[in-house]
Each structure stands twice: as C-alpha cells, then as structure tokens.
Amino acid sequence: MITPPHPELDLAVSRIIKAPRSTVWQAWTDPSRFEQWWVPAPEVCRVREMDLRPGGSFRTEISQDGIVFGPHITGCFLAVDELERIVFTDALIAGWRPSEASFVSAVITMKEHPDGTEYTATAMHRNVADRDRHEQLGFHDGWGTVTRQLAELVESRAQTS
Amino acid sequence: MITPPHPELDLAVSRIIKAPRSTVWQAWTDPSRFEQWWVPAPEVCRVREMDLRPGGSFRTEISQDGIVFGPHITGCFLAVDELERIVFTDALIAGWRPSEASFVSAVITMKEHPDGTEYTATAMHRNVADRDRHEQLGFHDGWGTVTRQLAELVESRAQTS
Numbered sequence: 001m002i003t004p005p006h007p008e009l010d011l012a013v014s015r016i017i018k019a020p021r022s023t024v025w026q027a028w029t030d031p032s033r034f035e036q037w038w039v040p041a042p043e044v045c046r047v048r049e050m051d052l053r054p055g056g057s058f059r060t061e062i063s064q065d066g067i068v069f070g071p072h073i074t075g076c077f078l079a080v081d082e083l084e085r086i087v088f089t090d091a092l093i094a095g096w097r098p099s100e101a102s103f104v105s106a107v108i109t110m111k112e113h114p115d116g117t118e119y120t121a122t123a124m125h126r127n128v129a130d131r132d133r134h135e136q137l138g139f140h141d142g143w144g145t146v147t148r149q150l151a152e153l154v155e156s157r158a159q160t161s
Numbered sequence: 162m163i164t165p166p167h168p169e170l171d172l173a174v175s176r177i178i179k180a181p182r183s184t185v186w187q188a189w190t191d192p193s194r195f196e197q198w199w200v201p202a203p204e205v206c207r208v209r210e211m212d213l214r215p216g217g218s219f220r221t222e223i224s225q226d227g228i229v230f231g232p233h234i235t236g237c238f239l240a241v242d243e244l245e246r247i248v249f250t251d252a253l254i255a256g257w258r259p260s261e262a263s264f265v266s267a268v269i270t271m272k273e274h275p276d277g278t279e280y281t282a283t284a285m286h287r288n289v290a291d292r293d294r295h296e297q298l299g300f301h302d303g304w305g306t307v308t309r310q311l312a313e314l315v316e317s318r319a320q321t322s
C-alpha cells in the first residue's frame with residue numbers, strides 16, 4: 001500500500017517483486033500466466049480478450065468453482081508501453097466505445113529495482129465517493145492479494161529458471 | 162452524412178474538403194483556428210485545454226454571447242496520429258480518469274482524396290438509446306454544420322495562400 005499522487009481520488013498498491021521486469025511483464029501479458037494471479041485464490045480467472053494496444057479489448061471473467069464464470073473486467077487498454085506501463089479502464093470497451101458501467105481506470109507501472117522490479121498498481125476514480133467505495137469493497141486486500149500472487153508466481157519462476 | 166460501421170450504435174458525418182490534409186490537420190490542432198469552427202455560429206467556442214496526446218486533456222467551452230461561457234466538451238484524447246486520426250472521449254478526463262458524465266467517443270479521420278481531404282467524424286455511443294438521443298439532439302445538423310464551417314475556413318485559406 002502506498003500513497004498515490006491524488007490520495008483523495010485514487011488507491012494504490014506497490015510491491016518489490018524479486019524477478020526481472022521482463023518476467024513480470026510476461027506474467028501480465030501472457031493470458032495463460034495472467035489467469036494464474038489476476039483474481040484472489042481460490043477464485044478462478046479466465047481471460048476472454050486481451051488485445052494489448054490502445055483501444056484493444058480487455059475482458060476477464062471470474063468463477064467461484066471454475067465451472068460457472070461471470071463478468072469481471074470489461075474494458076479496454078489505453079496505453080501499452082513495453083516493460084514499463086499498462087493503462088486500462090472500464091469506462092470504455094473495445095475500440096474506445098463508452099461502456100455501460102464505468103468505475104475505474106488503472107495504471108500499472110514496472111520499474112527497475114536493485115532487488116528486481118518495483119510494481120505499482122494505481123486505481124483512479126471519478127470522485128471521492130467512488131474511491132471510498134472501492135476502499136470499502138476491499139481494494140487493499142484484493143489488489144494486495146493479487147499482487148502478492150503475481151510476485152509468488154514470478155519469484156518461483158525466477159528461482160527455478 | 163454517411164453510414165458508420167455500427168449504424169445501430171454510431172453516427173457519422175463525412176465531407177470532401179478542398180484543402181490539403183496538412184491544412185485540415187492544422188485547423189484541428191491549432192486552438193486559435195479550432196475555435197473558429199468547432200461550434201455552430203453564431204455561438205462561440207473557447208479552447209481551455211488541448212493536450213494532443215493519449216490521456217491529454219481536451220476541454221472546450223461554448224457561449225451564446227462571447228462573454229458568458231459554459232462547459233462544452235470535457236474529456237481527453239485517446240489517440241493522436243499526425244495528419245490521420247484523432248480520437249477523444251468524454252468518458253475519461255485528463256490522465257484517463259473516469260469522468261462524471263460519459264456520453265460519446267469520437268473518431269476523426271483525414272484521408273487523402275483527389276479533391277483534397279476526405280474528413281470523417283464518427284460518434285460512438287454505449288447503446289442504441291444514447292445513439293438515438295444524440296440523433297434527436299441534432300447530431301447531423303450540429304456536426305454537419307461544424308464540418309461545413311471547418312471546410313469553409315480551410316478552403317478559403319487554401320484559395321488565398
């Protein structure tokens with residue numbers, strides 16, 4: 001948990017991940033690896049669309065039992081800067097079309113760090129009410145958990161490779 | 162008026178402008194020229210922010226009398242491809258933050274044409290109701306009028322230069 005640039009509107013988590021930035025980037029951009037950490041276990045994630053370019057569709061689904069899946073993220077990417085930054089939102093869907101339900105834009109950054117990668121995820125909201133609601137819905141627990149899952153996935157890979 | 166790729170959700174206007182693409186591009190991206198055509202005369206436009214890059218703020222104001230101005234567009238740019246394409250939305254504001262009021266994303270394209278520039282503006286909506294509302298609010302008259310104003314501005318410039 002860190003203080004984002006606009007703390008009244010935004011929420012952020014940050015973690016030093018002990019793996020090279022390229023490994024973290026791959027865990028984000030390869031759907032088969034992404035599904036392994038994007039939702040808190042034991043819930044299961046399925047990537048429906050991950051079109052990594054501005055305006056490209058980003059759709060994930062979530063399941064309690066791995067059989068019945070419901071919507072999770074329905075949005076689009078806004079910026080994809082190799083090894084450095086991924087920005088997405090649920091305010092727009094594929095092709096930048098306005099979405100039916102807008103809540104958050106997220107900026108993911110990956111920076112070189114002496115111990116590996118400094119990974120930060122910032123969630124931006126339209127107003128204080130949405131920011132506070134997101135916090136009450138368990139932002140820090142949820143985003144913190146999946147960031148830990150990401151770290152565990154790539155750190156075990158870094159040690160065994 | 163043309164038929165957009167998703168006619169049930171989108172609205173579009175297109176016009177052959179008898180001026181080089183670079184002149185049309187400049188009339189779009191230079192705020193002092195942009196203000197001369199962006200709202201139907203005799204209403205007056207003022208550009209508050211035009212940060213032409215993905216995530217950059219796009220804010221215009223409108224006035225009946227040139228003295229008292231109210232909000233017009235409050236959004237951000239999503240793509241800026243020199244001489245070719247500008248995409249913006251009011252679903253997000255500066256820095257890609259979700260906006261308070263989301264209605265439309267717009268794709269402006271400029272293509273080479275034997276007589277000058279083929280200029281197309283497509284408005285994308287989240288659903289049929291919003292698309293129909295935009296049409297009833299006078300999309301074709303409004304966007305058609307300002308596209309004509311743009312053409313008249315740059316065509317007179319093309320003839321006198």
